Amino acid sequence: MTSKIIPFFNYPVLYERQKKDLLPLIDEILSGGRYIMQKELENFESDLARYLGVKYALGVADGTMALILALKASNISPGDEVLVPSHTFVATAAAIAHVGATPVLVECDWSHLMDPSDLEHRITSKTKAIMPVQLNGRVAEMNEIKDVAERNGLIIIEDAAQALGAKFKGEFAGTFGVAGTFSFYPSKTLGGFGDGGAVVTNDSRIADSIRLLRDHGRHPSGEVMQWGFNSRLDNLQAGILGYKLKHYSKEIERRREIAALYHSSLDGLEALKLPPPPSDGDHFDIFQNYEIEANCRDELRAYLDVQGVKTIIQWGGKVIHQYPSLGLNKDLPMTELMSRRYMLLPMNTSLSNEDISYICEQILTFYRR
Structure with a gap:
């Protein structure tokens, strides 16, 4: 470990x-x-x-x-x-x-x-x-x-x-x-x-x-x-x-800086689908979360956990139509596919630039393997 x-x-x-x-x-x-x-x-x-x-x-x-x-x-x-x-x-x-x-x-x-x-x-x-x-x-x-x-x-x-x-x-x-x-x-x-x-x-x-x-x-x-x-x-x-x-503007500014660091390191990695970068036309994103889609998602999360990087899947990995007891419509193939791939990387202002570099390095190492 x-x-x-x-x-x-x-x-x-x-x-x-x-x-x-x-x-x-x-x-x-x-x-x-x-x-x-x-x-x-x-x-x-x-x-x-x-x-x-x-x-x-x-x-x-x-x-x-x-x-x-x-x-x-x-x-x-x-x-x-x-x-x-x-x-x-x-x-x-x-x-x-x-x-x-x-x-x-x-x-x-x-x-x-x-x-x-x-x-x-x-x-x-x-x-x-x-x-x-x-x-x-x-x-x-x-x-x-x-x-x-x-x-x-x-x-x-x-x-x-x-x-x-x-x-x-x-x-x-x-x-x-x-x-x-x-x-x-x-x-x-x-x-x-x-x-x-x-x-x-x-x-x-x-x-x-x-x-x-x-x-x-x-x-x-x-x-x-x-x-x-x-x-x-x-x-x-x-x-x-x-x-x-x-002090909220500083919170948002730092989150956008972290998102830019993730994007600069991981953009172009075919195994991942990243959220848009901070400079995204009509959108001003505050990056409450950094939600990606990943090939071999569960294996990636397990690898990152061993390397000390803690990730989560929002809401335990289920979207609303996946709760049978609620009895809601289920004809949602795009959402169904995405739910098998999405995960959150750490995103909060306690993170340093060095932390982000380490996280990205581990992700790149996993996919190179």
Whole structure:
């Protein structure tokens, strides 16, 4: 076994870098008893809305609840159908099911994102919405998806959990439809120290609805207006996220540097299919993940593990149509093929240039063998 270990995540190192700033902030919040829906949440929501150029940002308990609340506020209800890619975490489709609607799965394209050409033939009289999933820090071809939505009178609700700060033609992920959702799970590019999420929108009606839904259906006056949930972003996480948002541009810059290093070393290796490099025309990618496709994927992962390089396959290696108990459509050959080849290389700002060189060297050695 090698003495060099490159973990996939390295939370302790990332915490140590910010510890001296975070501890006083945490102490101030806790000492002041500001635990639920206090100024740190209000400030974070304002800062997030300003960053994305939207009118409203609302902090909620997690990314899954962000999706559920966005769907409910958009009047998606039992009997409706929502088009969603199979290549996503099960929570995306689960949110649709939890409001009583039916997820209808669609293909991904070469970028591992929703394939616009696979939408129209899946639309029925019950279809009410399209839910693109902006995976790995990249935005789908939203012009084409918006065209399909407009032609068919559908709304768009984005799952942008992995794409805060990513852009397509200068427009941020999460801002293309009636609502967009984000996750602040610790592994996200803007991650907290626990669960957290947000919904963003320019629609005042949707914003007002989510304010009620996230807090037991209560109006600020205290009057209960409807059935709701306990789904508030807690104030401590909001304070931490607000601090991190102020430094977020450096996080993105470093991830794009790492992606460029991977690309310069591995581009041209026929056994791999890499994501596009950082300089990619209309797309501004933030590289939440570095997802590749690999020949002999399982053998490559085993070899890298022996060399101390830890990799993962998203969601345990299954996409949504591969869970028989969910009973969803399975005619997705492109997604099926991709699911046998994709894997994630380490991508986080604890990595040094030397770490990336070592990872690439091991990959090249494996395929030369």
